[in-house]
Amino acid sequence: MNIITISREFGSGGREVGKRLAELLGYDYYDKEIISIIAERHGLDEKYVESTLSSSQWSNVALSFRHSFSSPIYFHEPKVELLLEQKKVIDEIAASNRNCVIVGRNADVLLADKEPLSIFVCADMASKIKRCKERAEENEHFSDREIKKNILRIDKNRKLSRYLITDKDWGKKDSYHLIINTTDWDIKELSKALKEFAVAYFNNKK
């Protein structure tokens, strides 16, 4: 079974890279699908699951408990319950033994024993802002400054969430196999090149 995990900066196109890569390789694809599974199982609203998982509300408390986020004292924290549930879903995906691409959720750390090819996707701020604008809903009119603030806020939360389960820093070069900077890169073509890389990588591992 081949697993590719994709972490990414908000606005870098990481999700698109993951989606295209899964299509090109014929792999299963998981991103928000994981949220949907959790929501359905527990009769929760998808938006509630997502916002709770990505919130940073209690991160400062938990940071001192790194590596022990499953400690009983946290069991009644909704974020911890959902993180544990998320881990369970990700473990089930891996147990299904099907090739897949998983975007986000620190799957590279959670599935480290399955030796995934772990990729981090980034871009410079100008191109992330540009990308966010291109993808904005018609009624959204944020200034560049507001978009930048939002990007930094989301990425800060991702960073803090990662600290709960690993000391392998979010977005640092030692934490992944590959870091790809999508600035000025056509993501469709990049994904094709990446597919070739992944095929060669997994062929060697066998």
Next chain:
Amino acid sequence: MNIITISREFGSGGREVGKRLAELLGYDYYDKEIISIIAERHGLDEKYVESTLSSSQWSNVALSFRHSFSSPIYFHEPKVELLLEQKKVIDEIAASNRNCVIVGRNADVLLADKEPLSIFVCADMASKIKRCKERAEENEHFSDREIKKNILRIDKNRKLSRYLITDKDWGKKDSYHLIINTTDWDIKELSKALKEFAVAYFNNKK
């Protein structure tokens, strides 16, 4: 013409990646070859050229003159003379219009207008120390601590040298197309995967 530039942390195996990649692709390969050309042209000792180019002796002065290292006031600094000479040789290599891999020397910045595929190669400290030990001469007996100190010193000088010509940080993810972490990776197999990536990348650019 396709150019691949490789920057790397000392001990990460970046040079080997570059060499293998050049072989697999049938590209010209430049690393110390550039030092040899400079030394030969000016009747200098290769070791002198190399140590002067990699020294950090005057970097603190020059840092405040970033982007202007060719300023006349520096013309009689040996390091500046050699940096300019190095730039000249790299420009000549690019002008020859042959596909090539260039390791080090901030060629990604010097040849930015040729749109090279720019790669940075890194690894965690333990595997860099291991690699240095495996490659040590028989009469070399340095402790892990000494090797680590040396790795950090060399990389610090590389970082400072880069600051002389660009504000694109050395080793930061925004400064390259790809960052590859060679930790626990077989470099021979990695190079094969990277070759596939490079072929797809350049095919698209045409």
